[in-house]
């Protein structure tokens with residue numbers, strides 16, 4: 413069974429987070445995800461994220477703290493997803509190497525059809541946003 417180490421960026425811009433839709437015909441095609449990709453040999457997760465986000469969406473980001481690591485077994489592949497909080501630095505968002513993208517508020521994440529490995533991340537962010545609102 414193949415295992416891949418993959419980064420995923422939770423990019424915040426104000427109250428919104430960037431999500432992207434995977435290319436048709438790719439693994440998990442047309443599912444929504446947190447953009448990123450496979451870590452290349454010799455690359456740190458932070459370098460990988462900066463490279464992938466530029467390639468896929470033409471954006472510059474600052475990579476912050478790691479949010480969580482999710483291990484998910486798909487039928488044909490095991491994915492270890494390294495999720496980092498990131499902030500938007502600049503650039504106009506473009507779907508360069510993804511089908512589509514959206515900037516969404518956290519409360520709307522649940523209405524997108526995410527890749528299965530992302531569901532713990534979506535649940536965590538949603539719960540956290542709920543408790544933040546409650547503590548005001």
Ligand SMILES: Nc1nc2c([nH]c(=O)n2[C@H]2C[C@H](O)[C@@H](COP(=O)(O)OP(=O)(O)OP(=O)(O)O)O2)c(=O)[nH]1
Pocket residue numbers: 416418419420438439440444445446447448449450451464489491493527528529530
């Ligand atoms: N980047 C990313 N990949 C995810 C997420 N959720 C999830 O299951 N994956 C899976 C799909 C793929 O099987 C695997 C690697 O992602 P990828 O296809 O983005 O890798 P990549 O950008 O390096 O693309 P490629 O050059 O290999 O075509 O991780 C996610 O939130 N973000």
Ligand SMILES: [Mg+2]
Pocket residue numbers: 447448449450464468
């Ligand atoms: Mg990718």
